[in-house]
Amino acid sequence: MMARRSLMVGFGGYLPDRIVTNDELAARLDTSDEWIRARTGIGQRHIAGPEDNAVSMATAAAAQALDYAGMPAADVGAIVVATSTPDQAFPATAVRVQAALGMRGGFGFDIAAACSGFVYALTVADSLIRTGQADSALVIGSEVYSRILDWSDRGTCVLFGDGAGAVLLKAGDAAQPAGVLSTHLHSDGTMGDLLYVDGAVGLREQSGFLRMQGRDVFRHAVAKLSSSVDEVLAANGMTHADVSWLVPHQANLRIIEAVARKLELPPERVVMTVDRHANTSAASIPLAMNEAVRDGRIRKGDLVLMEALGGGLTWGSALARL
Numbered sequence: 001m002m003a004r005r006s007l008m009v010g011f012g013g014y015l016p017d018r019i020v021t022n023d024e025l026a027a028r029l030d031t032s033d034e035w036i037r038a039r040t041g042i043g044q045r046h047i048a049g050p051e052d053n054a055v056s057m058a059t060a061a062a063a064q065a066l067d068y069a070g071m072p073a074a075d076v077g078a079i080v081v082a083t084s085t086p087d088q089a090f091p092a093t094a095v096r097v098q099a100a101l102g103m104r105g106g107f108g109f110d111i112a113a114a115c116s117g118f119v120y121a122l123t124v125a126d127s128l129i130r131t132g133q134a135d136s137a138l139v140i141g142s143e144v145y146s147r148i149l150d151w152s153d154r155g156t157c158v159l160f161g162d163g164a165g166a167v168l169l170k171a172g173d174a175a176q177p178a179g180v181l182s183t184h185l186h187s188d189g190t191m192g193d194l195l196y197v198d199g200a201v202g203l204r205e206q207s208g209f210l211r212m213q214g215r216d217v218f219r220h221a222v223a224k225l226s227s228s229v230d231e232v233l234a235a236n237g238m239t240h241a242d243v244s245w246l247v248p249h250q251a252n253l254r255i256i257e258a259v260a261r262k263l264e265l266p267p268e269r270v271v272m273t274v275d276r277h278a279n280t281s282a283a284s285i286p287l288a289m290n291e292a293v294r295d296g297r298i299r300k301g302d303l304v305l306m307e308a309l310g311g312g313l314t315w316g317s318a319l320a321r322l
């Protein structure tokens with residue numbers, strides 16, 4: 001078998017129709033549009049309606065990614081879904097998506113790594129492809145954080161939104177310059193109580209709320225993401241000057257700006273969705289990729305740096321050439 005690399009060949013996204021503005025939240029919470037914008041860069045978020053769930057949103061994003069690549073669902077080898085808000089404890093979101101797409105072959109499973117979920121799922125899917133266990137893989141982030149938010153806690157509920165994003169990977173020849181170049185994962189479970197859910201997740205009833213020590217998570221995010229981007233560039237013998245686009249996890253504009261400054265990347269080289277999507281956890285990177293590929297910003301040959309940090313704490317980075 002030739003040495004393989006995972007090419008990113010399809011992109012898709014789904015956002016619920018319902019948009020909730022900061023002013024709408026300020027009407028029922030002690031907060032304001034000014035505070036939310038100044039501290040986070042968030043202006044609005046999409047919130048799941050009764051018809052939306054982790055499976056339906058993941059399926060919609062996946063279908064778009066397949067359509068982009070012109071690949072029939074039957075040809076997909078693996079589905080890896082990153083989610084912290086599955087509709088059911090099992091079966092996995094991924095196998096529900098497999099059924100919804102009409103696939104009878106291949107395999108699927110979920111990954112839980114909170115907001116770092118997409119980087120983790122990309123790592124696993126890339127490994128499956130490079131080792132020959134799958135010739136293609138859908139990597140999906142799908143999150144319904146609105147169902148685990150304490151809507152009376154202004155410190156957390158203003159920060160998150162719902163949505164799904166998908167990237168389709170396909171095996172390519174490693175002799176070609178394109179594809180996922182490397183991924184790097186980290187976690188430190190001693191910081192598990194900085195950001196966690198105090199119960200299990202279920203479709204029917206609210207059984208746990210997201211809790212966060214925001215200031216501590218912020219501090220760790222800036223430090224760990226800064227070293228994470230250094231790590232992925234060094235591993236590939238590259239410098240910040242080689243990076244075409246930073247496609248970061250979208251938690252907070254100030255965190256993204258700090259990492260961009262570190263990379264000496266001007267704002268026009270950073271894909272930003274946090275203003276309109278808020279923090280969609282594992283969905284934020286593939287949603288941002290989808291947007292920037294479809295509007296023509298990210299083009300073939302561009303070098304894309306992805307990074308994320310989330311509950312766990314988990315964090316990581318990935319470098320890919322389109």
Ligand code: UT7
Nearest residue numbers: 031032035039115154155158214215217218221251252310
């Ligand atoms: O994606 C997973 C990773 N998550 C993150 O990366 C999130 C990281 N953390 C953050 O983004 C920021 O820490 C927050 C946006 C959560 C908070 O920003 P901050 O600048 O760290 O504010 P703070 O928590 O230090 O709070 C400052 C003040 C407090 O009031 P006092 O104690 O100074 O009187 C808060 O009670 O702002 C208050 N506050 C609010 N005020 C109005 C907290 N939430 C709100 C709110 N509206 N929604």
